[in-house]
Amino acid sequence: MRQAVLNLEESKIREVANAGMGRDDVLPFWFGESDEVTPDAIRQAAIAALQAGETFYSHNLGLPALREAVAAYTSALHGPVGAERIGITSGGVNALIVAMQTLIDAGDDVVAVTPVWPNLTAQPRILGAHLRCVPLRPDAQGAWQLDLPALLAAITPQTKLLIVNSPSNPTGWTLTRAEQTAILAHCRQTGTWILADEVYERLYYKDDTANGAAPSFLDVAELDDRLVVVQSFSKAFLMTGWRLGYLIMPPTMTQEVGKLIEFNTSCAPVFAQRGALAALAQTADITPPIVAHLRQCRDTLVPLLQTVPGVETSAAPGGMYAFLRVAGFGDSLELAKRLVTEAGLGLAPGVAFAPEAEGWLRWCFASKDVGRLGVGVERLWGWLAARA
Amino acid sequence: MRQAVLNLEESKIREVANAGMGRDDVLPFWFGESDEVTPDAIRQAAIAALQAGETFYSHNLGLPALREAVAAYTSALHGPVGAERIGITSGGVNALIVAMQTLIDAGDDVVAVTPVWPNLTAQPRILGAHLRCVPLRPDAQGAWQLDLPALLAAITPQTKLLIVNSPSNPTGWTLTRAEQTAILAHCRQTGTWILADEVYERLYYKDDTANGAAPSFLDVAELDDRLVVVQSFSKAFLMTGWRLGYLIMPPTMTQEVGKLIEFNTSCAPVFAQRGALAALAQTADITPPIVAHLRQCRDTLVPLLQTVPGVETSAAPGGMYAFLRVAGFGDSLELAKRLVTEAGLGLAPGVAFAPEAEGWLRWCFASKDVGRLGVGVERLWGWLAARA
Numbered sequence: 001m002r003q004a005v006l007n008l009e010e011s012k013i014r015e016v017a018n019a020g021m022g023r024d025d026v027l028p029f030w031f032g033e034s035d036e037v038t039p040d041a042i043r044q045a046a047i048a049a050l051q052a053g054e055t056f057y058s059h060n061l062g063l064p065a066l067r068e069a070v071a072a073y074t075s076a077l078h079g080p081v082g083a084e085r086i087g088i089t090s091g092g093v094n095a096l097i098v099a100m101q102t103l104i105d106a107g108d109d110v111v112a113v114t115p116v117w118p119n120l121t122a123q124p125r126i127l128g129a130h131l132r133c134v135p136l137r138p139d140a141q142g143a144w145q146l147d148l149p150a151l152l153a154a155i156t157p158q159t160k161l162l163i164v165n166s167p168s169n170p171t172g173w174t175l176t177r178a179e180q181t182a183i184l185a186h187c188r189q190t191g192t193w194i195l196a197d198e199v200y201e202r203l204y205y206k207d208d209t210a211n212g213a214a215p216s217f218l219d220v221a222e223l224d225d226r227l228v229v230v231q232s233f234s235k236a237f238l239m240t241g242w243r244l245g246y247l248i249m250p251p252t253m254t255q256e257v258g259k260l261i262e263f264n265t266s267c268a269p270v271f272a273q274r275g276a277l278a279a280l281a282q283t284a285d286i287t288p289p290i291v292a293h294l295r296q297c298r299d300t301l302v303p304l305l306q307t308v309p310g311v312e313t314s315a316a317p318g319g320m321y322a323f324l325r326v327a328g329f330g331d332s333l334e335l336a337k338r339l340v341t342e343a344g345l346g347l348a349p350g351v352a353f354a355p356e357a358e359g360w361l362r363w364c365f366a367s368k369d370v371g372r373l374g375v376g377v378e379r380l381w382g383w384l385a386a387r388a
Numbered sequence: 389m390r391q392a393v394l395n396l397e398e399s400k401i402r403e404v405a406n407a408g409m410g411r412d413d414v415l416p417f418w419f420g421e422s423d424e425v426t427p428d429a430i431r432q433a434a435i436a437a438l439q440a441g442e443t444f445y446s447h448n449l450g451l452p453a454l455r456e457a458v459a460a461y462t463s464a465l466h467g468p469v470g471a472e473r474i475g476i477t478s479g480g481v482n483a484l485i486v487a488m489q490t491l492i493d494a495g496d497d498v499v500a501v502t503p504v505w506p507n508l509t510a511q512p513r514i515l516g517a518h519l520r521c522v523p524l525r526p527d528a529q530g531a532w533q534l535d536l537p538a539l540l541a542a543i544t545p546q547t548k549l550l551i552v553n554s555p556s557n558p559t560g561w562t563l564t565r566a567e568q569t570a571i572l573a574h575c576r577q578t579g580t581w582i583l584a585d586e587v588y589e590r591l592y593y594k595d596d597t598a599n600g601a602a603p604s605f606l607d608v609a610e611l612d613d614r615l616v617v618v619q620s621f622s623k624a625f626l627m628t629g630w631r632l633g634y635l636i637m638p639p640t641m642t643q644e645v646g647k648l649i650e651f652n653t654s655c656a657p658v659f660a661q662r663g664a665l666a667a668l669a670q671t672a673d674i675t676p677p678i679v680a681h682l683r684q685c686r687d688t689l690v691p692l693l694q695t696v697p698g699v700e701t702s703a704a705p706g707g708m709y710a711f712l713r714v715a716g717f718g719d720s721l722e723l724a725k726r727l728v729t730e731a732g733l734g735l736a737p738g739v740a741f742a743p744e745a746e747g748w749l750r751w752c753f754a755s756k757d758v759g760r761l762g763v764g765v766e767r768l769w770g771w772l773a774a775r776a
Binding site for chain 1: 389390392393394396398399419421425426431434435438439441442443444445446478479481482485489490491492493494495507510511514516626627628629630631641643644647648650651652653654655656657658659660
């Protein structure tokens, strides 16, 4: 077996979850997933497709109707995007690896902004690329910030690809429009492709954009820029388990991605795609309540956490996570395991996302019952108080 | 974009299908898919899961219950196989690329037996491997045969991986147990992994095996052999559009594959996996009629084709294809396009599968209505007669 694969870390989040195995009383906030079932209208559309016998292969790039619907949805958010720029994939993570397969050869130089969910840094390693990470840093309030000059200095004409996830999992850090413009201008000069994982774009809580979504590279880029934006149905439509994502890419790239989808998964199931079509048709009814609820979750959790002695955290502009650290606990994996077994509180260790996030914890606040968040904070507080 | 990706051929089958666009009267036999809807019991299980709200992430390696069911199904066919050797993937094609990601680095030497469906030769190229193809050859009756000494000579200690698809798409050629034993013994000596695409194993029409299935490497290998067998729910359960496959691998490999599934698609949808569980629970009722029907299709089509002047073909032991050539027509892509546009007959050109299959045509005989096959033969005969 390949050394590059043997070297890939097992999920440290899974390691914490395993530590809680057999305990019924753990409150799990460790995974990046809401505990709400997919809205019924979406499920009924998939059921209808199954009843109708839609059990055959689809086009590699997805149902033409779904590509059109995604293009219309994207255009409404970011200005004109044609269906010829859309490819439907088996999840956002699959869109990411297909994009990387299109763009990077083994040995190529890749830059990524970290801390970030581990998949984004594992994928270039699987493809044999050389990965250079540019870390965000927490400010005095515990809000993570980009060192833009350091990022631009890291991107040279040798850099084939920049990978950036904004709003970010796990920190919630979100690129500003000015930062996107500067990064795009720089990458145009170096000839570097930008792979923007924007799956949390609708989960944005600042009121400084016309469309209500986080700033997107699509808002500042031209049609022929070396830009691939990855999206997913998981977050804005509560469809994690459906494994449906998509790419928005330059028109010249679509044919190549179609070939690679054939060789990776061939297509996404048609009946699942029918669910996505229903989701997009009803996004005006589905997505705003989801975002409003998540905002309520964030605005419940973060102030509560800030009242806990020794806890440092900041309300992030986007995403569905609080990122926090606890004074006196430097080993996030050990802390997370102890919180599971001793406090019944399931959080993800920061070290799972980058070395610079050691000492931090990720708390997914996508909870149907907002009260669960308060119970979680009480458990944290009680556990810390017993050790003070 | 990568030269390796730009170099990948567009599907020549798709090119023929495109030539038939807008024609309502084409009989399509070009794709490797039955025209029968998935059995109702399987669809109802997925529907029940959707109704029950099973819309969340699954384990990377698949539902534990499904891995157990696959292990039991495999054990019944091939002797004891434990669930710890099973990984569920988003289609057989996805199982193949995940296996290759586990086993081959860019620059590694890979051997493949051809003609074969294009995905199997495209995947190592995507991963940057050096691919060497060992061609089968048609005998005087038009049955494709392996030159075993040539294959063994091609596999050296430098060969990381052997890729072999048996029963074969497109030729129907099927490895004998003796050939499998010889290949396995040789690969043990060279340290070469065997990646066996056995998705057509149940579609086997010789009555020389105890389990009724095609000979499998699982029947001759030991637990710790460097062997990965890829399977799919598509063929034996009419589940092409569900995108569900699986790997059977050495126990030491499972953890690595779990990591790679996380980074490729994360998991297959749970509601689709519930369909697969229903399929396996009822395989005794579902699969034998499918295989009996396909045998009837083969035994209808091939003798009819053999009566057409100038046509050469042989009843293959396995698979769901007739592979034929027509005297006087050396360019299979041109012939396939003309048959579409001039005869309303949709076949796949042999050149899509390997240079040595130039001049041949693939006819998928998985037709719910056996009579359609006869109509297709009439169209071929009529078109040829008008040109005689």
